[in-house]
Every structure is written in structure tokens, then in C-alpha cells.
Amino acid sequence: MEIRAPNILITGTPGTGKTTLARLLEDQLNETIDFPKFEVISLGALINEKHLYKNWNEQFQVPEFDEDLVCDAIEADIRRGGKIVDFHSCAFFPPDWFHYIVLLRASNTNIFDRLSERGYPEPKIQENVQCEIFQVCKDEVEDSYPKEKILERNSDTIVEMERNVEEIIELIKKTVEDNKH
Ligand code: ADP
Ligand code: MN
Incomplete structure (x- = not known):
């Protein structure tokens, strides 16, 4: 179904x-x-709430989400459209689910400061900073989705964030309009 x-x-x-x-x-x-x-689907929260995992990562004290459980849990909502999915991983979704993939980037110091403020333990902060340096999410996005669907944007400052919001709203407005015809 389209x-x-x-x-x-x-x-x-x-x-x-x-x-x-x-x-x-x-x-x-x-x-x-x-x-x-x-409507936002905050997938990390949903994974905890609906127990969409089979294993627990002892080192980082996080659930290791189960791809099939996650996809099954949100498929009906995704089919209805209008979903804004918030998640750090993207390769396991069916490729036609998303019209746009927004890939956010931030500087190492910002990631470090933001996750410190969140109270993450040092190894978890370092792991995430390394992920950003080695472009783990970027590689995953580019291996999983066509270029024209990907919006890679910096989110280091409030001004950048506001610019991203404006740009995406314009794009979605246009997509919704085009779909009516
Ligand atoms: P994520 O969901 O990717 O982990 P959050 O949205 O929780 O990131 O943001 C982490 C922290 O950084 C929050 O305190 C948020 O207010 C702040 N933040 C997010 N984006 C920006 C930005 N563009 N400029 C300044 N601060 C930001
Ligand atoms: Mn988050």
C-alpha cells in the first residue's frame, strides 16, 4: 500500500x-x-514502554531493541502517515516508510556537553562522541536511503535548529500539496 x-x-x-x-x-x-x-513516535521510549527488546546490554545499561518487534509495533501508524519518528538507528526500517530522512549532526564538544548534562556515564558519552566522529549514523543513512530523501543538517545552534524547522516545514507543506493532485 502506498x-x-x-x-x-x-x-x-x-x-x-x-x-x-x-x-x-x-x-x-x-x-x-x-x-x-x-505525531511524534519517540522510538526509544516506545521500546522501553512496550518492551520491544529481547536482550539487555549490560555494559551500557540499555535494551538491545528487536528490529522485527519495533517494526511490527509501529507499522499500522506508519501506514496512516504523518509520523515523525525519532530514533538513532535507521537501516532496519522498510525503505519506503519515510519520505524524508533528516540526519542531524553536531560538533564533538556539543555532543559531549549535551550528554554530560543528561548525566550519561563517561564511557557512554565517549562512545557517542566517537560515533559522531566516525559518522556511524551518516554511513547507515547513506547505505539505506536514496540521496534525494536525505537532509543532512547541523544542529549546533538554536539558529540552525530554527532554520531546519522552517526548511522541513516548507518541504512537507509542498509534499502534502503535491499529494492532493
Ligand atoms: P537527541 O534526542 O538527539 O539525543 P536532544 O533533542 O535531546 O538530542 O538534545 C540534546 C540537548 O541539546 C538538549 O538539551 C537540547 O535542548 C539541546 N539542543 C538540541 N538541539 C540544539 C541546537 N540546535 N542548539 C542548541 N542546543 C540544542
Ligand atoms: Mn532523544
């Missing part, structure tokens, strides 16, 4: 600003566009 109402994936290393951007987009898209209603 998904007509756009879905957006917001991905990137923890600390790049995914959740912040997703919430802003949800609010502002719903203010600007009558239909569809946009």
Missing part, C-alpha cells in the same frame, strides 16, 4: 538534537497543515 501522507525520520547520534527537533516539527506542522495530523 503511503501518501508523509512520514519523517529524524536520526543522528544521541545529543544531536533529534527529540528537540521532532517536538518542534510536530507542533509547528500541526499549526500550519490541516491534514494529516502529525
Whole structure:
């Protein structure tokens, strides 16, 4: 079944600003566009809440999500469209689920500061900073989605964040309009 109402994936290393951007987009898209209603799926939270994992990572004290359980849990919502999925990983989704993949980037110092502020243990902070340096999310996105669907954007400053929100809203407005014809 073709998904007509756009879905957006917001991905990137923890600390790049995914959740912040997703919430802003949800609010502002719903203010600007009558239909569809946009809704954030905060996948990390959902994985915990619905127990969408089979193993527990002792080192980092996080669940190792199960790809099939995750996809099954959100498929019906995704088919309805208007979903803004917030998650750090992206290779396991069916490739046609998302109209746009927003890949957020941030400087090492910003990732470090933001995750320190969150109270992450040092090894987990270092691991994420390394991920950003070695472009783990970027490689995953580029291996999984066609270039024209990918928006790689910096999210180091509030100005950049606001610019990203504006740009994505314009793009989604246009996509929704085009789908009506
Ligand atoms: P993620 O969901 O990718 O882990 P968050 O959205 O939780 O990242 O953001 C991490 C922290 O960085 C939050 O405190 C948030 O307010 C801040 N932040 C996010 N994006 C920006 C930005 N573009 N400029 C300044 N601070 C930001
Ligand atoms: Mn987050």
C-alpha cells in the first residue's frame, strides 16, 4: 500500500538534537497543515514502554531493541502517515516508510556537553562522541536511503535548529500539496 501522507525520520547520534527537533516539527506542522495530523513516535521510549527488546546490554545499561518487534509495533501508524519518528538507528526500517530522512549532526564538544548534562556515564558519552566522529549514523543513512530523501543538517545552534524547522516545514507543506493532485 502506498503511503501518501508523509512520514519523517529524524536520526543522528544521541545529543544531536533529534527529540528537540521532532517536538518542534510536530507542533509547528500541526499549526500550519490541516491534514494529516502529525505525531511524534519517540522510538526509544516506545521500546522501553512496550518492551520491544529481547536482550539487555549490560555494559551500557540499555535494551538491545528487536528490529522485527519495533517494526511490527509501529507499522499500522506508519501506514496512516504523518509520523515523525525519532530514533538513532535507521537501516532496519522498510525503505519506503519515510519520505524524508533528516540526519542531524553536531560538533564533538556539543555532543559531549549535551550528554554530560543528561548525566550519561563517561564511557557512554565517549562512545557517542566517537560515533559522531566516525559518522556511524551518516554511513547507515547513506547505505539505506536514496540521496534525494536525505537532509543532512547541523544542529549546533538554536539558529540552525530554527532554520531546519522552517526548511522541513516548507518541504512537507509542498509534499502534502503535491499529494492532493
Ligand atoms: P537527541 O534526542 O538527539 O539525543 P536532544 O533533542 O535531546 O538530542 O538534545 C540534546 C540537548 O541539546 C538538549 O538539551 C537540547 O535542548 C539541546 N539542543 C538540541 N538541539 C540544539 C541546537 N540546535 N542548539 C542548541 N542546543 C540544542
Ligand atoms: Mn532523544
